[in-house]
Amino acid sequence: QQQVKQSxxxxxxxxxxxxxxxxxxxxxxxxxxxxYQQFPGKGPALLIAIRPDVSEKKEGRxxxxxxxxxxxxSLHIMDSQPGDSATYFCAASLSGSARQLxxxxxxxLTVLP
Amino acid sequence: NAGVTQTPKFQVLKTGQSMTLQCAQDMNHNSMxxxxxxPGMGLRLIYxxxxxxxxxxxxxxxxxxxxRLNKREFSLRLESAAPSQTSVYFxxxxxxxxxxxxxxxxxxxxxxx
Numbered sequence: 001q002q003q004v005k006q007s008x009x010x011x012x013x014x015x016x017x018x019x020x021x022x023x024x025x026x027x028x029x030x031x032x033x034x035x036y037q038q039f040p041g042k043g044p045a046l047l048i049a050i051r052p053d054v055s056e057k058k059e060g061r062x063x064x065x066x067x068x069x070x071x072x073x074s075l076h077i078m079d080s081q082p083g084d085s086a087t088y089f090c091a092a093s094l095s096g097s098a099r100q101l102x103x104x105x106x107x108x109l110t111v112l113p
Numbered sequence: 114n115a116g117v118t119q120t121p122k123f124q125v126l127k128t129g130q131s132m133t134l135q136c137a138q139d140m141n142h143n144s145m146x147x148x149x150x151x152p153g154m155g156l157r158l159i160y161x162x163x164x165x166x167x168x169x170x171x172x173x174x175x176x177x178x179x180x181r182l183n184k185r186e187f188s189l190r191l192e193s194a195a196p197s198q199t200s201v202y203f204x205x206x207x208x209x210x211x212x213x214x215x216x217x218x219x220x221x222x223x224x225x226x
Contacts, residue, residue, distance in 0.1 A: 009153070032213050043117075043203050043217030044156070089155055098144055098163040099213050100171065103155035 003027050004092050006104025013111050019077040021107045023090035026071065030092035034101070035064065035075050038087045047088070048075070080111045115139055117218035119204050125224045126194045134189040134221050136204030142216070143209040145187035146171075147179060149200040150220075156203065162187055164209070194225045 006023045013019045025033075034049035050057045050064040050073065057064045063076040077084055090104040120135045136145065143164050148156040148171075158171030160179040168179050176198060178190045191198060201222050205215040 004155075006155070034213070041219075043205075043219050045217065046214045049213070093213060098161050098169065099207060099215075100146070100158055100161060101156075101215060102172075103157070105153055105155045 003102050004090060004104045006090050006107060008107060009105070010108045011110070013080045013109065015080065015082060015111055015113050017080050017111075019075075019080045019084070019109055019111070021075045021088055021090070021109070022072065023074065023104050024070075024072045025092050027092070027094070028071065029094055030102075031095055032093040032099070033064070033066065033073050034091050034093070035062075036089045036091060036103075038089065038106075044089060077109075080109075082111045082113050085109055085111050117204055117206055117216055119202075119218040119221050121221060122219070123222050125226065126191075127226055128195060130194050131190070131192050132194065132223075133191075134202055134204075134223075136187045136189070136218060137185050138204075138206045138216075139185065140206060140208065140216065141184070142206035143184075144207040145181065146205040146207075146215065147177075147187070147189045148203045148205065149173065149198075150203060151200050159189065159202075191223075194223075196225045199223060199225045 035047045036044035037047040038044040061078045066073045088107045091101040117138045146161040147159040150156045162168045162181040165184045204218040207215045
């Protein structure tokens with residue numbers, strides 16, 4: 001059962017453009033929504049995260065937009081650079097001591113120079 | 114500090130063979146996790162250990178066992194490997210009470226023939 005659905009599967013953007021990746025979740029008990037970035041041959045690393053009590057969070061060129069009523073959240077990468085080319089995963093977490101993450105299926109982003 | 118280390122980096126097994134994937138961390142984190150990553154499916158949680166002395170099943174535990182040897186080490190064992198277990202395996206850790214961020218190791222690429 002996939003509780004977090006991510007789209008698109010792949011995305012090609014020109015340098016300087018905006019990259020947008022979308023995720024939707026089903027379980028309203030999720031209370032933490034991170035985005036992880038993964039480069040080839042490496043483990044994922046936390047990029048940015050949001051709690052459902054805010055609608056937007058910005059860190060540099062990366063912004064999460066969160067729509068609680070629609071159960072959707074998205075990652076926007078402004079002024080996309082070739083170095084941003086990577087696989088991006090959205091995830092969601094439930095409260096509890098273990099804070100297990102449920103991941104989306106991933107988006108492979110390619111930024112053309 | 115090495116962070117999260119995983120051994121081996123690559124492994125090829127024949128169907129029915131057994132092996133143990135090792136994970137060690139030097140960050141004094143409480144929680145540890147094992148994920149598998151398959152194309153188009155994101156990362157799926159196999160087992161986790163919320164704290165030393167405890168382990169619990171994740172989303173896809175069948176065919177695997179784990180041991181939380183001490184606070185630093187969390188191993189994943191395949192008793193009788195199957196081709197369906199061909200995957201990239203990631204270990205992750207988290208410091209309870211500090212943040213919800215999980216720190217991932219570099220992964221083990223396993224092929225079962």
